[in-house]
Amino acid sequence: MAHTGGVDLGGTKIQVAIVGHGGEVVGQARRPTPTQGGPKDVVEEIAGALREAADEAGMKTSDLDGIGIGSPGKVDDDAGTVAGARNLPGWEGAFDVRKTLEKLCGARVALGNDVQVATDAEFALGAARQYASLLGVFWGTGVGGGIVLDGKPWIGRDAAGEIGHVVVRPGGALCGCGRRGCMEAYAGRASMEGRARRRSNRGEKTVLFKIMEDRGRTRLTSGVWARALDRGDPMARQLLDRAVKALGVGIASSQNLLDVEAIIIGGGLGLRLGHPYVDRIREAMMPHLFNDERPPAIELAALGDLGGAIGASLLISSGERLEA
Amino acid sequence: MAHTGGVDLGGTKIQVAIVGHGGEVVGQARRPTPTQGGPKDVVEEIAGALREAADEAGMKTSDLDGIGIGSPGKVDDDAGTVAGARNLPGWEGAFDVRKTLEKLCGARVALGNDVQVATDAEFALGAARQYASLLGVFWGTGVGGGIVLDGKPWIGRDAAGEIGHVVVRPGGALCGCGRRGCMEAYAGRASMEGRARRRSNRGEKTVLFKIMEDRGRTRLTSGVWARALDRGDPMARQLLDRAVKALGVGIASSQNLLDVEAIIIGGGLGLRLGHPYVDRIREAMMPHLFNDERPPAIELAALGDLGGAIGASLLISSGERLEA
Numbered sequence: 226m227a228h229t230g231g232v233d234l235g236g237t238k239i240q241v242a243i244v245g246h247g248g249e250v251v252g253q254a255r256r257p258t259p260t261q262g263g264p265k266d267v268v269e270e271i272a273g274a275l276r277e278a279a280d281e282a283g284m285k286t287s288d289l290d291g292i293g294i295g296s297p298g299k300v301d302d303d304a305g306t307v308a309g310a311r312n313l314p315g316w317e318g319a320f321d322v323r324k325t326l327e328k329l330c331g332a333r334v335a336l337g338n339d340v341q342v343a344t345d346a347e348f349a350l351g352a353a354r355q356y357a358s359l360l361g362v363f364w365g366t367g368v369g370g371g372i373v374l375d376g377k378p379w380i381g382r383d384a385a386g387e388i389g390h391v392v393v394r395p396g397g398a399l400c401g402c403g404r405r406g407c408m409e410a411y412a413g414r415a416s417m418e419g420r421a422r423r424r425s426n427r428g429e430k431t432v433l434f435k436i437m438e439d440r441g442r443t444r445l446t447s448g449v450w451a452r453a454l455d456r457g458d459p460m461a462r463q464l465l466d467r468a469v470k471a472l473g474v475g476i477a478s479s480q481n482l483l484d485v486e487a488i489i490i491g492g493g494l495g496l497r498l499g500h501p502y503v504d505r506i507r508e509a510m511m512p513h514l515f516n517d518e519r520p521p522a523i524e525l526a527a528l529g530d531l532g533g534a535i536g537a538s539l540l541i542s543s544g545e546r547l548e549a
Numbered sequence: 550m551a552h553t554g555g556v557d558l559g560g561t562k563i564q565v566a567i568v569g570h571g572g573e574v575v576g577q578a579r580r581p582t583p584t585q586g587g588p589k590d591v592v593e594e595i596a597g598a599l600r601e602a603a604d605e606a607g608m609k610t611s612d613l614d615g616i617g618i619g620s621p622g623k624v625d626d627d628a629g630t631v632a633g634a635r636n637l638p639g640w641e642g643a644f645d646v647r648k649t650l651e652k653l654c655g656a657r658v659a660l661g662n663d664v665q666v667a668t669d670a671e672f673a674l675g676a677a678r679q680y681a682s683l684l685g686v687f688w689g690t691g692v693g694g695g696i697v698l699d700g701k702p703w704i705g706r707d708a709a710g711e712i713g714h715v716v717v718r719p720g721g722a723l724c725g726c727g728r729r730g731c732m733e734a735y736a737g738r739a740s741m742e743g744r745a746r747r748r749s750n751r752g753e754k755t756v757l758f759k760i761m762e763d764r765g766r767t768r769l770t771s772g773v774w775a776r777a778l779d780r781g782d783p784m785a786r787q788l789l790d791r792a793v794k795a796l797g798v799g800i801a802s803s804q805n806l807l808d809v810e811a812i813i814i815g816g817g818l819g820l821r822l823g824h825p826y827v828d829r830i831r832e833a834m835m836p837h838l839f840n841d842e843r844p845p846a847i848e849l850a851a852l853g854d855l856g857g858a859i860g861a862s863l864l865i866s867s868g869e870r871l872e873a
Contacts, residue, residue: 358705358706370806372806374698374703375703379698379699379807380808381682381807381808381809382682382808382809382810382843384808384839384840385806385807385808386806386808387805387808387839388805388806390837391802391805391806392717392798392802392837393716393719394718394719395717395718395794395798404836404837404839470719474716474719475802477716478715481711481712481714481715482694482709482710482711482803482806483703483705483709483806484704484705484706484707484708484709484710484711485706486706512728513714513716513719513728513730515711515714515726515728516708516711519706519708
């Protein structure tokens with residue numbers, strides 16, 4: 226009977242799931258993240274998506290045991306706030322997400338880091354169910370990392386898992402964080418798009434931006450990259466090769482330090498490019514893996530696009546492994 | 550009343566300590582590691598050093614509550630064996646250290662990884678006493694890493710902490726492990742010596758090998774490096790600058806992933822070069838630290854040369870934090 230709500234709050238979309246006790250999704254909704262306004266507008270949009278998903282599940286949001294939110298930025302579950310979410314509109318300072326959403330939905334609200342809850346979901350219900358330690362690598366606009374050790378999330382002093390900022394080439398490519406040579410500066414979709422634009426502006430040929438326009442996008446989405454690859458676009462192929470190389474170095478370095486049982490590859494690009502690219506990342510890791518006689522399992526995230534929302538819903542059940 | 554023995558088994562020396570309940574060292578001995586023979590000869594030398602240290606403490610080895618050994622190679626405490634210790638003479642296969650040493654000393658024997666026990670010692674009794682999570686970086690012949698998270702050692706599947714093999718420059722300098730671009734290939738004393746020799750053979754000037762010979766050494770020990778620095782040797786300075794740069798990149802990357810409270814710098818070179826070099830490593834980390842508003846504490850190991858042996862003795866008291 227007990228259901229919880231899960232919200233995956235991203236820079237481009239809000240994904241909501243209503244999740245049953247065994248991890249089954251009984252309702253869902255997806256909305257674009259508002260690009261105008263401020264935190265209050267975003268939280269109202271979340272509430273709207275939750276009502277829509279609850280309705281699909283034949284309930285009200287106030288029937289939920291609670292609502293978990295996986296959020297970017299600095300998440301403070303004790304205070305109920307999110308601050309410095311730079312991909313969300315007008316969201317620099319701390320905003321009380323809990324108070325606002327509890328009032329709108331009539332259910333208690335718990336907050337977690339977006340990447341960590343997605344990792345927890347893969348641990349509890351997804352590709353890492355059989356493992357006790359894992360590193361989740363979410364390859365999308367940026368590259369996020371989530372860590373589970375001995376069955377428990379490891380979040381450090383609240384900022385662990387920044388695998389995107391493992392340095393793969395000191396003094397190398399400029400990263401969105403302002404530093405140089407981060408893994409994300411090579412593998413993050415935003416950085417890849419920047420590089421593709423610069424090369425295209427210099428007159429190099431690519432179908433990337435044509436596909437983007439044809440599909441009515443304003444960004445090189447994961448789907449655009451996948452389609453360009455399918456069409457044999459050399460620039461798309463080169464930039465993805467470069468991304469895979471960086472992922473191989475950064476993930477192998479992380480494994481040399483952590484020695485986890487499994488590495489789970491998710492995120493927009495990871496999910497869209499799927500198993501062939503998981504295989505390529507595994508190959509790219511091997512030359513840098515110290516314990517190469519015993520590599521970790523390297524698997525594709527199993528919960529797909531819903532992983533973040535399902536993981537957020539687990540914040541309500543304290544993230545324990547569910548026996549589904 | 551209860552005393553335990555601790556053994557730090559290294560490639561060049563065997564350091565033994567007899568440790569009281571509060572962590573105080575009441576007896577110690579140091580011997581060169583045999584360069585001839587095999588595992589049995591090494592274990593007999595350990596037993597001799599233990600007898601000498603116990604004698605200093607006014608007891609017999611059979612009076613000890615137990616003996617802990619911090620060892621290189623593949624340590625299997627369940628089986629009581631050490632295998633593949635490539636810096637020890639004729640030690641490829643698994644050798645039953647426990648059975649041999651228990652017979653020689655009349656006390657129970659526990660085994661642990663050399664770097665991890667040194668990290669545990671800094672956590673329990675040394676520079677990291679006030680912290681719950683730390684990364685120990687042991688900068689010597691190689692660069693070893695030990696991890697404590699939430700008060701407990703994290704050893705992964707037995708091979709965690711290989712911070713020396715975090716890649717700081719893909720395709721870069723050749724490492725002792727056979728791979729390229731590892732942090733150890735720039736910062737490990739063995740790699741630094743190899744590079745100094747090649748540069749010297751090409752005719753570049755340095756006092757490094759002169760100091761080595763004058764002091765009757767066959768290797769560029771930490772003391773040789775420190776003396777060359779004191780004399781303003783440009784090659785020593787350059788190679789140490791290069792090492793510090795690599796340490797900055799690799800440790801910052803590790804911190805971006807782990808977000809621990811403290812980083813403890815130990816090892817032969819770390820201890821010999823001391824606080825000024827800890828400061829330099831901190832500076833070298835900063836440009837690569839994602840959470841640079843909140844850097845971890847970065848401190849020099851407090852237990853010095855005895856840290857490994859003291860840490861090994863803690864294997865007997867299960868590595869719990871002692872209230873000294």
